[in-house]
Structure formats: C-alpha cells, structure tokens
Amino acid sequence: MRTLGIILVFLGIVLLVREFNPAFISWLAPYAHQIKGAFWGVTLIAFGLYMLTRRTARKLVLIAYLIYLLLYLVV
Numbered sequence: 001m002r003t004l005g006i007i008l009v010f011l012g013i014v015l016l017v018r019e020f021n022p023a024f025i026s027w028l029a030p031y032a033h034q035i036k037g038a039f040w041g042v043t044l045i046a047f048g049l050y051m052l053t054r055r056t057a058r059k060l061v062l063i064a065y066l067i068y069l070l071l072y073l074v075v
Helices: 002-022 022-037 038-054 055-074
Strands: none
Touching: 002 022, 002 038, 002 055, 022 038, 022 055
16 A cells, blocks of 8 residues: 555646646656557456456556556556
C-alpha cells in the first residue's frame, strides 16, 4: 500500500506540473497517439503477465503497468 501511495502522490505532482507548465511534458507530445492507442493491448498483456508470474515478478509487472498508466494520463 505504501508503494501505491507514493505512486499516486507522484502522479498528482506530475499532473499539477502539467497543468501549470504544459511545456514540461511537451517532449511526449509526438508519442501521445501511440500511447493512447495501445491502452487495451498493454492492459491485457500486463494483466496476463500478472496472472502468470510469481510474487517478485508481479511487482515488476505492476510497476511497469503503473508507469504506462502515468504516461497515459499525462499525455
């Protein structure tokens, strides 16, 4: 739960910075279409990997998916 809290705080900070300074995320603008278009594919792959892996690998899959969600929400 602590890790999830840290990730949510980081996400909130990034979203606030994007709101007040849009140039902060401008380097991701060319990739916005690809990031948003791949949402369901990435979600299904991450869910499948989460179900197939053991405890340590599950954390890695979860972290990778949360990074993707961060990118999805920011762009």
